[in-house]
Amino acid sequence: MANHKSAIKRIRQTQTRRLRNKYYHTSMRSAIRKLRAETDKEKALEKLPEVSSMIDRVAKRNIIHKNKAANLKSKLAKHINAL
Template sequence: MANHKSSEKRIRQIKARRLGNRYVSRTTRNKVRELRSLTSKEEAQKMYPEVCSML
């Protein structure tokens, strides 16, 4: 348990940052998985710039 106001604030900030990072990493991982599973070259070429921008 935090003893100082600054450490309590830091805990709140880290929690919010962690939630955002989890969302970004999860969606990026799913998009990469979708891209790898595509069989059509045209579809993959359309999706590639979107996935690269997430990385």
């Protein structure tokens, strides 16, 4: 356990950030899962910009790498075009 006041505060901060990042990551993943499960091409095309911006926001916050974000968006667009 931390002894210094600043170390105790740092533990609190990292815990808060970890939970926030986990929330953003899981919500992004569930949005991707819902989009992949969509069978109607029109509805999928409507949802694609929302999911893409969500992926970009998560990448901007460094929760996922920017190249992973690009790969995810590319795969989603490819999947929707194949519908």
